[in-house]
Amino acid sequence: xxxxxxxxxxxxxxxxxxxxxxxxxxxxxxxxxxxxxxxxxxxxxxxxxxxxxxxxxxxxxxxxxxxxxxxxxxxxxxxxxxxxxxxxxxxxxxxxxxxxxxxxxxxxxxxxxxxxxxxxxxxxxxxxxxxxxxxxxxxxxxxxxxxxxxxxxxxxxxxxxxxxxxxxxxxxxxxxxxxxxxxxxxxxxxxxxxxxxxxxxxxxxxxxxxxxxxxxxxxxxxxxxxxxxxxxxxxxxxxxxxxxxxxxxxxxxxxxxxxxxxxxxxxxxxxxxxxxxxxxxxxxxxxxxxxxxxxxxxxxxxxxxxxxxxxxxxxxxxxxxxxxxxxxxxxxxx
Amino acid sequence: xxxxxxxxxxxxxxxxxxxxxxxxxxxxxxxxxxxxxxxxxxxxxxxxxxxxxxxxxxxxxxxxxxxxxxxxxxxxxxxxxxxxxxxxxxxxxxxxxxxxxxxxxxxxxxxxxxxxxxxxxxxxxxxxxxxxxxxxxxxxxxxxxxxxxxxxxxxxxxxxxxxxxxxxxxxxxxxxxxxxxxxxxxxxxxxxxxxxxxxxxxxxxxxxxxxxxxxxxxxxxxxxxxxxxxxxxxxxxxxxxxxxxxxxxxxxxxxxxxxxxxxxxxxxxxxxxxxxxxxxxxxxxxxxxxxxxxxxxxxxxxxxxxxxxxxxxxxxxxxxxxxxxxxxxxxxxx
Numbered sequence: 001x002x003x004x005x006x007x008x009x010x011x012x013x014x015x016x017x018x019x020x021x022x023x024x025x026x027x028x029x030x031x032x033x034x035x036x037x038x039x040x041x042x043x044x045x046x047x048x049x050x051x052x053x054x055x056x057x058x059x060x061x062x063x064x065x066x067x068x069x070x071x072x073x074x075x076x077x078x079x080x081x082x083x084x085x086x087x088x089x090x091x092x093x094x095x096x097x098x099x100x101x102x103x104x105x106x107x108x109x110x111x112x113x114x115x116x117x118x119x120x121x122x123x124x125x126x127x128x129x130x131x132x133x134x135x136x137x138x139x140x141x142x143x144x145x146x147x148x149x150x151x152x153x154x155x156x157x158x159x160x161x162x163x164x165x166x167x168x169x170x171x172x173x174x175x176x177x178x179x180x181x182x183x184x185x186x187x188x189x190x191x192x193x194x195x196x197x198x199x200x201x202x203x204x205x206x207x208x209x210x211x212x213x214x215x216x217x218x219x220x221x222x223x224x225x226x227x228x229x230x231x232x233x234x235x236x237x238x239x240x241x242x243x244x245x246x247x248x249x250x251x252x253x254x255x256x257x258x259x260x261x262x263x264x265x266x267x268x269x270x271x272x273x274x275x276x277x278x279x280x281x282x283x284x285x286x287x288x289x290x291x292x293x294x295x296x297x298x299x300x301x302x303x304x305x306x307x308x309x310x311x312x313x314x315x316x317x318x319x320x321x322x323x324x325x326x327x328x329x330x331x332x333x334x
Numbered sequence: 335x336x337x338x339x340x341x342x343x344x345x346x347x348x349x350x351x352x353x354x355x356x357x358x359x360x361x362x363x364x365x366x367x368x369x370x371x372x373x374x375x376x377x378x379x380x381x382x383x384x385x386x387x388x389x390x391x392x393x394x395x396x397x398x399x400x401x402x403x404x405x406x407x408x409x410x411x412x413x414x415x416x417x418x419x420x421x422x423x424x425x426x427x428x429x430x431x432x433x434x435x436x437x438x439x440x441x442x443x444x445x446x447x448x449x450x451x452x453x454x455x456x457x458x459x460x461x462x463x464x465x466x467x468x469x470x471x472x473x474x475x476x477x478x479x480x481x482x483x484x485x486x487x488x489x490x491x492x493x494x495x496x497x498x499x500x501x502x503x504x505x506x507x508x509x510x511x512x513x514x515x516x517x518x519x520x521x522x523x524x525x526x527x528x529x530x531x532x533x534x535x536x537x538x539x540x541x542x543x544x545x546x547x548x549x550x551x552x553x554x555x556x557x558x559x560x561x562x563x564x565x566x567x568x569x570x571x572x573x574x575x576x577x578x579x580x581x582x583x584x585x586x587x588x589x590x591x592x593x594x595x596x597x598x599x600x601x602x603x604x605x606x607x608x609x610x611x612x613x614x615x616x617x618x619x620x621x622x623x624x625x626x627x628x629x630x631x632x633x634x635x636x637x638x639x640x641x642x643x644x645x646x647x648x649x650x651x652x653x654x655x656x657x658x659x660x661x662x663x664x665x666x667x668x
Contacts, residue, residue, distance in 0.1 A: 061533075061539060138582060182541075191583075191586070192582075192586065195586045199395075205395060206585070206586030206587055207516075207541075207584070207585045207586055207587065209586065213583055215579070216579050216582050216583070217575075217579070218575035218576075218578045218579050218601055218605070219575075225608055226578065226601070226604045226605045226608045228578060228579065228582050228605075235569055235570070235583065236569070241551075241552035241553075242552075244552045244560065244562060245549070245550050245551070245552050245562065248472060248526075248550050248562055249525075249547055249550070249569065250541070250584060251540070251541045252525070252526065252529045252540030252541055252543065253540055253541065267552055267560070270560045271552070271560045271562075274559055274560045
């Protein structure tokens with residue numbers, strides 16, 4: 001009993017001391033960002049929407065910030081990470097179903113001819129996605145993806161895909177969360193794929209990942225244990241108009257801040273902006289060939305058209321230049 | 335400056351005093367519950383899964399508790415609340431589309447013949463749902479539902495539907511949340527309908543409501559403003575097997591506790607139980623004709639079959655007797 005009281009007194013004294021420590025010098029909230037309009041817009045937005053006497057104050061419950069993933073928070077070139085996963089799963093699938101060996105598009109994937117793969121039609125790509133993303137239980141899928149993520153490396157950077165996240169965007173997510181915002185992914189990528197690493201890599205828990213989603217089927221295994229099996233039926237195509245539709249389905253509130261990088265994010269930004277009060281809409285522009293990639297209207301992956309750039313200007317969306325706004329892109333950079 | 339220091343000192347002294355206040359006598363965490371196996375099971379479960387040195391400790395991030403809504407947390411007899419909403423919307427729909435006046439099933443609804451309405455076939459009911467729940471923007475739908483909820487009253491209890499919540503279950507939700515659990519609805523009811531009142535009435539925010547969901551369509555109004563329109567395409571039928579499927583889609587984690595009241599909740603309880611570690615599965619049994627309703631195998635609404643009762647016994651699910659376990663059912667009771 002006496003010890004408890006002593007502990008309490010020590011704690012109280014410590015608490016009092018803490019209160020008299022002068023506020024430390026203002027630390028840079030976004031250290032990987034160069035000073036400029038983009039950095040300023042983010043810091044200003046967070047400040048004005050969370051200070052109680054601000055005319056732009058946003059209630060804590062309404063603080064929803066949504067982020068596209070591929071190309072907005074990690075590398076999406078030369079191919080979306082999940083598509084690479086699917087291609088690299090093909091040998092395993094063929095091992096289980098040897099008949100596929102001589103059937104297109106599997107034959108081309110096994111040949112390793114990347115140029116031919118880049119020319120796959122949409123139905124061919126869908127065959128690969130169906131063969132590698134469906135037919136297994138969700139537990140089997142989880143274990144396959146985790147194994148792959150722990151080993152597979154990006155062809156150019158020779159790093160794990162989960163290390164190819166943009167340090168400046170991790171800082172933005174952290175800043176938002178530190179100010180009472182809930183951060184969500186709203187990604188065209190597979191919802192259950194992204195959920196495998198979103199918490200560990202980005203601090204976004206599985207229930208805050210909105211993505212393209214296939215159906216599952218509830219059933220029982222031979223021992224009578226309930227299982228969920230992934231089936232080849234698309235429930236939600238979380239791209240373009242599917243993004244605001246997915247936000248309504250999964251979150252049920254309109255975001256106040258939205259980050260994207262391509263024409264697939266346009267409707268999400270429009271939907272975000274259409275609400276009342278303070279709004280922040282931003283687009284990451286890939287203009288840094290040296291440190292990452294430079295691409296725009298002509299890229300099949302992460303297309304950023306001139307029309308999108310014109311809309312961004314007209315509607316006061318902030319375009320982030322990776323080259324000019326980001327001091328550092330990856331955490332592993334020296 | 336001096337005032338700030340004085341304030342801090344006052345606050346610190348207050349804080350110290352607080353620490354020396356003896357722990358108040360243990361208050362009843364579930365005051366509307368009679369002492370019994372059900373109450374004990376809930377309190378024990380929350381305690382053993384949240385005490386740090388407990389062998390059944392559950393990490394905060396994994397603390398997910400799911401609740402069915404109709405019949406588990408509010409009255410579902412003589413008809414689901416949302417079905418009543420749809421029936422009571424029919425006159426407005428017919429006003430806008432007078433051709434429907436002489437078309438079944440709308441003609442019967444307008445006649446007010448409840449017995450005839452109770453005999454509607456599934457396709458007829460679907461026509462009514464489609465006519466009253468789709469075709470409008472989500473904002474229009476929100477405003478219609480809110481207006482109705484503020485005025486419509488239950489035929490027997492003469493209370494607002496949102497006042498027909500079960501006080502004992504509100505206490506359970508509160509107890510779970512006070513111990514770091516996230517409480518979710520997993521309801522066969524319409525997701526966006528339940529989201530209108532879930533936060534205010536149950537303390538469950540919209541993003542934690544998993545329910546049956548129709549698709550929306552993103553588009554623009556005449557002025558170019560982005561709008562979402564509700565369309566007649568079912569994305570998720572959140573009943574029976576659809577409940578674990580919906581949990582996987584919307585939450586992406588397996589719950590550790592699940593509450594239901596009918597055969598529609600069976601798969602959700604099975605799925606919850608199939609995980610590792612501590613689990614809590616409970617079924618509300620409507621056996622109180624006097625204070626609420628008594629129904630079981632023969633009810634179309636909230637069917638509780640003998641097979642379900644047998645499964646509950648075999649698998650150690652706790653059955654809550656409204657008659658015996660609940661001291662009080664509604665907050666408005668004297």
